[in-house]
Amino acid sequence: MGCVYALVAAGLSLIFGLMELVNFAHGEFLMLAMYVAFFAWSLGGLDPVIGAPVAAAVLGAVGWLTYHGLIRRVLAAPMLAQIFATFGLGVFLRNGAQFAFGVDFLTVQDPWLAGRLSLGGLFLGLPQVGASLVALAAFLALYLFLSRSETGLALTATAQDRQAASLMGIDTQRMFALGWVIGGACVGVAGALLATFFYIYPDVGGPFALLAYVTVALGGFGNVPGTLAAGVVVGLVEALAGLLIPPAFKYSVVFALYLAVVLWRPQGLFGRF
Amino acid sequence: MRRAPAALLLLAVLAFPLVFARPFPRHVMIMIFLYGALATAWNILAGYCGQISLGHAVYFGIGAYTSTFLVREAALTPWLGMLVGAALAVVVSQAIGYPVFRLRGHYFAIATIGFGEIVQTLVLNWDLVGGARGLFVPIKRPDSLLNLQFHDSKAVYYYLALGLLALALGATRWIERSRRGYYFRAIREDQDAAASLGVRVAREKHAAMAVSAALTALGGTFWAQYVLFIDPESVFPLSLSILICLVAVMGGVGSLWGPLLGAVVLVPLSEGTRVLLGGTGKALDLLIYGALIMAIAVIQPAGLMGLMRQLRGRRAVAPRGEARRESAA
Numbered sequence: 001m002g003c004v005y006a007l008v009a010a011g012l013s014l015i016f017g018l019m020e021l022v023n024f025a026h027g028e029f030l031m032l033a034m035y036v037a038f039f040a041w042s043l044g045g046l047d048p049v050i051g052a053p054v055a056a057a058v059l060g061a062v063g064w065l066t067y068h069g070l071i072r073r074v075l076a077a078p079m080l081a082q083i084f085a086t087f088g089l090g091v092f093l094r095n096g097a098q099f100a101f102g103v104d105f106l107t108v109q110d111p112w113l114a115g116r117l118s119l120g121g122l123f124l125g126l127p128q129v130g131a132s133l134v135a136l137a138a139f140l141a142l143y144l145f146l147s148r149s150e151t152g153l154a155l156t157a158t159a160q161d162r163q164a165a166s167l168m169g170i171d172t173q174r175m176f177a178l179g180w181v182i183g184g185a186c187v188g189v190a191g192a193l194l195a196t197f198f199y200i201y202p203d204v205g206g207p208f209a210l211l212a213y214v215t216v217a218l219g220g221f222g223n224v225p226g227t228l229a230a231g232v233v234v235g236l237v238e239a240l241a242g243l244l245i246p247p248a249f250k251y252s253v254v255f256a257l258y259l260a261v262v263l264w265r266p267q268g269l270f271g272r273f
Numbered sequence: 274m275r276r277a278p279a280a281l282l283l284l285a286v287l288a289f290p291l292v293f294a295r296p297f298p299r300h301v302m303i304m305i306f307l308y309g310a311l312a313t314a315w316n317i318l319a320g321y322c323g324q325i326s327l328g329h330a331v332y333f334g335i336g337a338y339t340s341t342f343l344v345r346e347a348a349l350t351p352w353l354g355m356l357v358g359a360a361l362a363v364v365v366s367q368a369i370g371y372p373v374f375r376l377r378g379h380y381f382a383i384a385t386i387g388f389g390e391i392v393q394t395l396v397l398n399w400d401l402v403g404g405a406r407g408l409f410v411p412i413k414r415p416d417s418l419l420n421l422q423f424h425d426s427k428a429v430y431y432y433l434a435l436g437l438l439a440l441a442l443g444a445t446r447w448i449e450r451s452r453r454g455y456y457f458r459a460i461r462e463d464q465d466a467a468a469s470l471g472v473r474v475a476r477e478k479h480a481a482m483a484v485s486a487a488l489t490a491l492g493g494t495f496w497a498q499y500v501l502f503i504d505p506e507s508v509f510p511l512s513l514s515i516l517i518c519l520v521a522v523m524g525g526v527g528s529l530w531g532p533l534l535g536a537v538v539l540v541p542l543s544e545g546t547r548v549l550l551g552g553t554g555k556a557l558d559l560l561i562y563g564a565l566i567m568a569i570a571v572i573q574p575a576g577l578m579g580l581m582r583q584l585r586g587r588r589a590v591a592p593r594g595e596a597r598r599e600s601a602a
Contacts (some may be wrong), residue, residue: 022379073571079378080325080522081570087515088566095559210390210511217383252394255387262380263372 003135006231007190008208009215010142011063011183013227016216017159018179019075021082025066025090026212027205029184031097033059033191034200038106041195049196052134056188063184067177075176090205097202106200131193138189139228142182146224155179207251211238214258233257286435290428297548299427303499305540306434307492312521312532313441314488317448319518320526322481323461324374327514328385331369331392332362332486334509336493338396341408341503351421355494362490366482374478377464386511393509407504410497421498430499437495438533441488445529448484457481461527489517523569525578534577 012026023029033055040051066089074085146152158165158175165175198204211234219230234254241253290299311333319325339361340354349357373384397405413420416429423429448454456477459467468474497503524535546561 016379022382070567070571080518080526081576083325084519084522085567085570087519088563088568088570090563091559092563092567095563099560210386213383214387217380221379246398249394249398252391255391258387259372259384262376262384 003132003139003228003231003235004190004193005208005211005215005234006228007135007138007186007193009212009219009227009231010139010224011186011190012212013216013219013221013224014142014186015179015183016221017223018155019071019176020221021071021079022086022213023183024083024086024209025093026187027207027209028090028093028097029059029062029187029205030191030194030208031200031202031205032062032093033188034195034198034204035097035101035106036188037192037195038200040192049130049134049192051195052189052192055192056185059184059188059191060181061184063180063182064177066184067180071176071180072173094202094205101202104201128197131196134193135190138186142186143224145182151178155182211251211254214254218258218261290431296427299431301541301544303427303430303434304544305536306431306438307495307499308517308520308540309533309536310434310438310441311489311492311517312524312536313438313445314485314492315517316521316526316528316532317445317457317488318481318485320521320528320531321445321448321454321457321461322478323457323464324478324481325382325518326385326482326485327382327511327518328369328387328389329485329489329517330509330511330513331389332366332489333493333496333513333517334392334396334503334505335362335365336490337497337503337508338402338408338493339490340494341410341497342402344410345408350419351494351498352419355491358494359487359490362486362493363483366486367479370479370482374475374482386514389509389511389514393505393511396509397505403504405505407502407507410501410503412501422501430495433495437488437491440491442529442533444484444488449529453477453480458527519566523566523576525576528578531576531578534581538577 008026008030011029012023015021015023036055036058037051040046040054044051046054070085070089071082074082144152146156154165154170155175155178157168158170158179194208215230215234216227218234219226219228234257237257238250238254241250245253289302293299311329315326315329336355336358339358340351343349343354343357344351369385369388373381373388376384396402402408410422412424413422414424416423416425418429421433448457456467456472459470459472460474460477464474493508496508500507520535520539521532522535523539524533524537525531542565543562546559
């Protein structure tokens with residue numbers, strides 16, 4: 001689970017690092033991705049694993065639209081107006097989904113990845129293992145893109161210093177849009193993976209988005225490798241807490257962990273202030 | 274605000290229940306007052322002191338639960354329960370403030386979300402206070418001010434909510450003009466600069482939080498007595514915390530009348546779309562609501578107060594009070 005959390009959070013972290021803006025519609029992006037994966041399966045007969053690139057493409061487009069339709073217009077506005085805008089988008093998308101798809105829980109039947117894996121007495125759900133592997137691969141691709149390719153470096157430069165980057169001839173507007181596309185694509189892949197073993201309904205994004213915020217803050221805003229580590233930590237803590245104390249409290253433990261960490265490292269585990 | 278129109282407006286507000294006897298218009302007005310009061314309370318911490326809390330539902334819930342619990346277990350009048358709830362909210366807010374006030378910006382906001390979620394989970398699983406089933410306020414007849422229950426008419430609720438709003442606005446007004454208010458704004462503008470000038474940042478933040486939490490808890494008790502049923506999903510959710518923030522942001526943060534203005538616009542909007550379009554199970558009302566929020570953020574990021582200021586600025590000379598606030602901001 002941790003790897004999927006991390007991938008959800010990666011998109012959030014990337015966007016934040018780029019433009020210091022928290023996307024409060026992130027959970028709804030995830031929800032959309034799950035619906036895309038579902039319809040790719042029910043209408044196109046594509047298994048979610050194959051559907052993942054489709055979901056990534058669709059969500060990338062959603063990210064692009066969001067940037068050009070909404071975010072670009074509130075870039076200069078105070079932080080509260082930005083929160084307001086993305087929160088409004090979240091409400092809009094969530095209820096749009098309810099309007100279009102209804103409130104019924106949907107599941108993908110008979111995905112390729114099913115059953116479980118037994119490792120010397122340790123049982124692991126095969127969908128979860130597959131999802132983790134794909135998420136890790138996606139993470140690796142993202143990391144390589146950011147640190148090796150020229151466009152990725154330009155993106156990183158924009159995140160570090162907007163003005164300096166634009167003085168170097170980087171089109172920051174394009175980089176912002178690209179950040180949203182990539183952020184959307186990350187959450188698209190994560191959503192498709194999640195669709196293999198989780199119910200799909202309009203409000204599904206909420207808890208995942210909350211965990212993603214914690215993950216991002218834990219890893220340090222804008223720090224992509226930190227996000228992966230933090231995602232794994234969050235996943236592990238959640239699973240262990242579910243074993244040791246009543247499962248109802250497991251999210252509390254995750255939040256308590258975050259609070260404990262920021263007490264001695266206010267910038268998150270791997271962040272810069 | 275100029276005297277004569279303000280007095281007229283006040284008179285109209287006071288006379289409203291005499292003219293409109295049907296429950297719905299009164300309900301909308303009560304909700305405006307309640308959300309106006311909550312947003313005003315939030316604004317003291319967020320608007321003046323610059324600490325964007327997304328966990329204010331905690332204090333609302335504490336207010337609602339404390340008074341209801343005491344009514345049920347100790348047959349205590351909600352008036353006293355309200356004070357106990359406010360006191361408890363202050364204690365909790367100070368405890369929460371200790372860790373979270375070390376954080377800034379988004380880290381602070383997310384930490385307050387975290388606390389909100391923790392408290393909601395705890396109450397959800399705490400059988401003594403009803404757990405997920407929630408609590409009913411025991412019905413007492415006949416209507417009485419002592420029991421704070423009115424089944425025949427919403428008129429008294431109307432005036433109570435109005436009183437709550439007046440209290441919140443009065444507190445804000447008082448803080449705005451006091452030395453403390455200047456400390457708060459100094460912290461909002463630049464915490465480090467304020468600290469270097471001798472403002473005791475941590476203490477001032479705790480003070481802002483205490484006032485804000487106490488007022489929010491009063492709102493919680495009022496809500497419990499108004500709907501007579503509370504559960505964790507209705508008084509502790511993150512969506513309530515965010516709604517309080519939205520109302521304030523919509524009107525304009527950091528100003529006295531802004532949060533109320535936000536409530537005046539947002540509450541009828543949500544109640545109206547709910548009544549006209551809700552109940553289809555298609556969530557069309559919330560769909561439109563979300564679209565409107567986005568539109569406002571794009572068109573007028575400074576909230577409605579900003580819009581009014583702009584309009585007034587175009588009409589040549591701005592009144593002195595406004596001009597002063599502009600230069601302070």
